Amino acid sequence: MKRFSMPGQLKYILAIVFLASPFLSGNLLARDNHHHPCLQMKDSTLMKRQEMIHSRSHMVMPFDMNKVTHYFIKTNNGGVLRIKAKDPADTLQISLIRKHLHKEGILFSKANFKDPKTLHGMHMPGLKTLSGAKGKFTVDYQQLPDGAKLTFASKDAAVIDALHVWFDAQLRDHGSDAKSKE
Numbered sequence: 092m093k094r095f096s097m098p099g100q101l102k103y104i105l106a107i108v109f110l111a112s113p114f115l116s117g118n119l120l121a122r123d124n125h126h127h128p129c130l131q132m133k134d135s136t137l138m139k140r141q142e143m144i145h146s147r148s149h150m151v152m153p154f155d156m157n158k159v160t161h162y163f164i165k166t167n168n169g170g171v172l173r174i175k176a177k178d179p180a181d182t183l184q185i186s187l188i189r190k191h192l193h194k195e196g197i198l199f200s201k202a203n204f205k206d207p208k209t210l211h212g213m214h215m216p217g218l219k220t221l222s223g224a225k226g227k228f229t230v231d232y233q234q235l236p237d238g239a240k241l242t243f244a245s246k247d248a249a250v251i252d253a254l255h256v257w258f259d260a261q262l263r264d265h266g267s268d269a270k271s272k273e
Contacts, residue, residue: 141266154187161269163258169243196232217257
């Protein structure tokens, strides 16, 4: 019985096409570290979700999303959630940011993540672990000239991982309204 054999160069070309096909077709899925449906969205679905999050943000955030920027900055022991007004002279937005983050800091320190669940969904990555981690992390609130920030810290590796996963999900959901660095 004669076996089919491809010339060497053809094997390499087919391998490259096979490996590159998700990129070429535009169907590359979002990074999936934790096998969660929210992390496996196609670009068009992700854009629709980001638009929905932006339009519903008033349900839990009192400020104008068009006038602020969220920062989700991972650290070795947790992370920093910072919200700043795009216009440092916009005292109304700054006041609303401070009020919001002060309230959220109190809730988060009690492992209460009801507001993120309201906006992003009950199964937002990281929140199950964080909601069950009361006393395993701290949350410190600090006012800043252009807004405020919450600093999350933990010594528990699972909590730190959950914070990072939650920050990644926040960045994905908020799209251009959020950044991972200042």
